[in-house]
Amino acid sequence: MSSPPTVAIAGASGNLGASMAQVFLEPAFRARFTDVIVLARGNSAKIQQLVSKGARLRQYSEDKLEEALEGVDVLVNTVGPSGHKFKESLLRCLPRTAVRLYFPSEFGVNHYLHDFDHEEWNAKKHHFRLTSQLIPNIRVCRVYPGLFLEESIGPWFGFFTKQGKYEAIGSPAQPVTYTSMDDTGKALAVLASSPPAAVPAEVYLSGDSKSFAEIAKIMGEAGAGHIDVSRIPLNEYKAQVLSKPSPTPERYLRFLMAEGKIDHRSEGLGNHNHLVQGAGEVEAFKSMTDLAKETQGRPWVDSD
Secondary structure, rough: OOOOEEEEEEOOHHHHHHHHHHHHHHHHHHOOOOEOOOEEOOOHHHHHHHHHHEEEEEOHHHHHHHHHOOOEEEEEEOOHHHHHHHHHHHHHHHHHOOOOEEEOOOOOOOOOOOOOOOOHHHHHHHHHHHHHHHOOOOOEEEOOOOHHHHHHOOOOHHHHOOEEEEEEEEOOOOEEEEHHHHHHHHHHHHOOOOOHHOOOOOEOOOOEEOHHHHHHHHHHHHHOOOOOEEEEHHHHHHHHHHOOOOOOHHHHHHHHOOOOOOOOOOOOOOOHHHHHHHOOOOOOOOOHHHHHHHHOOOOOOOOO
């Protein structure tokens, strides 16, 4: 019987990377791997916290990436938007390593469905095109959790909880999928410890799918009080956003929410929850109701 794989996480000093690395180090998931390696340019308090929990730190320089990946079977790339050049350097060294399974830095919405250009998503498309050219023999899996539950119910998406109003683009009844970073990390740990051939090329996760109207009711009952829900016409809003491009994705995500392109229910784009839930894998995903209870119905009120 072959030994469990060794996994390396690039970008573990960032918010998402650190969150995922912590999940990989939980006893139930750590047992799935021979080693959990965090790749970092230098040391930091966040990295040391991961090391204290059992991670192994490998500091790298761009001219010695192969050494940093020595003995690694699975690579998880969580490097953020500012690191596209490094991500490409990392990708180009993979053919000379033992990596058999690669998770590129997606972990959001499936932007391959979009009918418009955006600088950040175009860079991810370019990266994925390079995978087919540079690493055709390495399994590549793109994971789409939708929007992160912990970071989404705020004014940047039209949720003005403190003011008692939500502004939906399009129909307030359109469900949108929200998955917690913790659950995304758990799902990723299950996938990363699976035989590469059994891992799909794309994985949709569906933590909880709720509409603006449903979220207003959930937050209201949890302590926010009555929340009015209004709507902004979809076509008008989308045309306005596309006429004035911006480097950050929030305004684009708002009309994608309305178009059903972040709806990972089985009735929507579908999902692969069955691959990671049940049979002692991942229990029920965190729900919008769980978030409402934790925040007493007032997530992100300080930012409203």
